[in-house]
Amino acid sequence: MAGQGAGRSPDTPPGGTGGRVADRGAIADLAARFRRALGDGAVISEPEQLRTYACDGLTVYRATPALVVLPETTDQVREVVRGCHEAGVPFVARGSGTGLSGGALPRTDGVLVVTSRMRRIIEIDIPNQRAVVEPGVINLDVTKAAAPHGYYYAPDPSSQQVCSIGGNVAENSGGAHCLKYGFTAHHVLGLEVVTPDGEVVELGDGTADPVGYDLMGAFVGSEGTLGIATKVVVRLMRVPEQVRTLLAGFRSTDEAGSAVSAIIAAGVVPAAIEMMDELAIAAAEASVKCGYPAGAGAVLIVELDGPAAEVEHSFADVERFCRAAGAFELRVAADAVERAEIWKGRKSAFAAVGRISPDYIVQDGVVPRTSLPAVLRDIALLSAKTGVRVANVFHAGDGNLHPLVLFDSAVPGQEERAEQVSAEILEACLSHGGSITGEHGVGVDKVRHMSRMFTGADLDTMQLLRCAFDPAGLCNPGKVFPTPRLCGEVPGKRTGVHPLQEAGLAEAF
Numbered sequence: 001m002a003g004q005g006a007g008r009s010p011d012t013p014p015g016g017t018g019g020r021v022a023d024r025g026a027i028a029d030l031a032a033r034f035r036r037a038l039g040d041g042a043v044i045s046e047p048e049q050l051r052t053y054a055c056d057g058l059t060v061y062r063a064t065p066a067l068v069v070l071p072e073t074t075d076q077v078r079e080v081v082r083g084c085h086e087a088g089v090p091f092v093a094r095g096s097g098t099g100l101s102g103g104a105l106p107r108t109d110g111v112l113v114v115t116s117r118m119r120r121i122i123e124i125d126i127p128n129q130r131a132v133v134e135p136g137v138i139n140l141d142v143t144k145a146a147a148p149h150g151y152y153y154a155p156d157p158s159s160q161q162v163c164s165i166g167g168n169v170a171e172n173s174g175g176a177h178c179l180k181y182g183f184t185a186h187h188v189l190g191l192e193v194v195t196p197d198g199e200v201v202e203l204g205d206g207t208a209d210p211v212g213y214d215l216m217g218a219f220v221g222s223e224g225t226l227g228i229a230t231k232v233v234v235r236l237m238r239v240p241e242q243v244r245t246l247l248a249g250f251r252s253t254d255e256a257g258s259a260v261s262a263i264i265a266a267g268v269v270p271a272a273i274e275m276m277d278e279l280a281i282a283a284a285e286a287s288v289k290c291g292y293p294a295g296a297g298a299v300l301i302v303e304l305d306g307p308a309a310e311v312e313h314s315f316a317d318v319e320r321f322c323r324a325a326g327a328f329e330l331r332v333a334a335d336a337v338e339r340a341e342i343w344k345g346r347k348s349a350f351a352a353v354g355r356i357s358p359d360y361i362v363q364d365g366v367v368p369r370t371s372l373p374a375v376l377r378d379i380a381l382l383s384a385k386t387g388v389r390v391a392n393v394f395h396a397g398d399g400n401l402h403p404l405v406l407f408d409s410a411v412p413g414q415e416e417r418a419e420q421v422s423a424e425i426l427e428a429c430l431s432h433g434g435s436i437t438g439e440h441g442v443g444v445d446k447v448r449h450m451s452r453m454f455t456g457a458d459l460d461t462m463q464l465l466r467c468a469f470d471p472a473g474l475c476n477p478g479k480v481f482p483t484p485r486l487c488g489e490v491p492g493k494r495t496g497v498h499p500l501q502e503a504g505l506a507e508a509f
């Protein structure tokens with residue numbers, strides 16, 4: 001979940017990720033070493049400047065890093081990571097800092113490695129339908145570079161104008177069109193990675209099905225805990241022959257939900273199906289005047305793409321299903337301008353909520369698609385019971401909810417109540433067989449929910465993988481896992497014998 005506008009006191013994030021006292025001598029030595037290797041302009045140590053990196057998109061948690069470095073090449077990243085490894089100083093990678101789970105929250109005793117100077121598109125390889133890019137490249141810039149060839153990069157987080165490919169890889173980011181085309185994991189063909197001990201390795205071989213264990217698959221979605229990606233090979237897709245978009249207004253989310261079920265049950269796979277409820281529509285209206293159907297309790301945006309004949313055929317079905325489910329207004333985009341008009345309200349939805357509430361939490365949970373109506377009812381009941389307003393915006397096709405929990409941090413007790421409601425929404429997702437995060441990751445924010453979803457044994461097994469990459473526990477420590485296990489979240493050896501070791505199933509590294 002992400003809290004916008006509210007703020008905890010500086011350098012006091014939960015989970016022990018900040019507030020630690022830096023070893024000033026070690027940090028000064030590293031600053032001098034990195035200045036020699038990377039140049040003066042690539043190292044930031046002034047407190048005022050360091051503070052600008054204190055949070056990512058989850059602004060409620062803040063921790064001022066001890067040092068910030070801005071490498072330009074893989075060799076420079078390797079030098080920085082080696083320096084940290086040798087000095088036993090933790091480090092955190094940061095792309096554009098738009099993450100909504102605190103994944104790029106710095107360590108007050110550590111180094112923040114920012115990839116914003118690594119923005120080269122190294123190759124657009126049309127015959128092999130792929131591109132090789134540096135990690136700081138902005139998501140939308142890949143599509144811009146491929147567009148003249150009739151290609152594009154499919155994963156499209158709503159933050160695509162600003163977020164980086166490295167951040168997308170680390171978060172396995174999704175977006176409106178991932179229903180049909182899959183998440184970032186389905187579009188990464190190879191990675192160059194600086195491992196936490198400062199080696200450069202290649203994961204994947206740039207093809208769709210590399211031989212051996214899928215270490216690249218393990219890296220995608222690992223939230224910056226297994227190393228720093230320094231090059232990414234991504235798949236490019238052909239721009240579809242036709243795209244058709246409609247906006248449907250319904251009286252209720254139940255009606256809109258049954259339209260979604262009917263569309264999917266008929267075997268139609270839209271490029272996107274997005275839903276917004278009444279409060280989310282009101283926020284978008286107040287912010288960007290999107291002109292969605294008056295009186296709608298929910299709207300659906302359905303987009304189909306592909307060969308023209310197929311799109312035309314399926315589009316007629318979609319219109320029919322929407323009407324049968326109770327749509328009282330259907331608008332079909334006649335051209336790209338009208339398409340953009342339809343998307344405007346949805347794309348601005350998160351920020352738009354700022355128009356109807358001073359503060360809000362962006363929650364991210366998943367439920368099986370068929371449970372959407374039940375979970376939405378649970379959320380409505382919760383909201384009525386607590387008086388906390390919740391606006392719902394979501395990727396209806398894959399059951400990925402983004403409830404926006406509204407509060408005013410100036411009113412005592414409201415923030416705590418909103419956090420409670422937010423946590424109960426995740427409980428509702430879990431009780432319907434869902435998950436605590438769809439696309440925003442665990443980061444620091446959802447660490448406390450991990451043990452609701454996984455057993456201790458599950459978490460220990462995941463830690464084995466992490467320890468295999470990062471035995472010293474220096475790479476983005478304090479994220480994803482609730483408690484230090486096996487190789488530990490802090491440098492140094494774990495004492496005592498772990499149950500997995502006792503059972504002969506694992507060794508400590």
Ligand SMILES: Cc1cc2nc3c(=O)[nH]c(=O)nc-3n(C[C@H](O)[C@H](O)[C@H](O)COP(=O)(O)OP(=O)(O)OC[C@H]3O[C@@H](n4cnc5c(N)ncnc54)[C@H](O)[C@@H]3O)c2cc1C
Nearest residue numbers: 095096097098099103157158164166167170174224229439
């Ligand atoms: C308005 C808004 C809309 C959003 N919409 C979506 C959406 O539709 N779908 C979605 O999935 N997300 C969405 N997000 C969340 C966010 O944009 C994504 O998680 C994005 O992938 C983060 O990219 P970033 O470059 O900002 O990464 P950062 O926030 O800088 O970092 C995110 C994580 O990646 C790690 N990391 C960064 N670079 C590297 C690297 N080179 N190697 C290894 N680890 C690295 C960091 O350590 C951190 O753990 C949205 C955010 C905002 C603010």
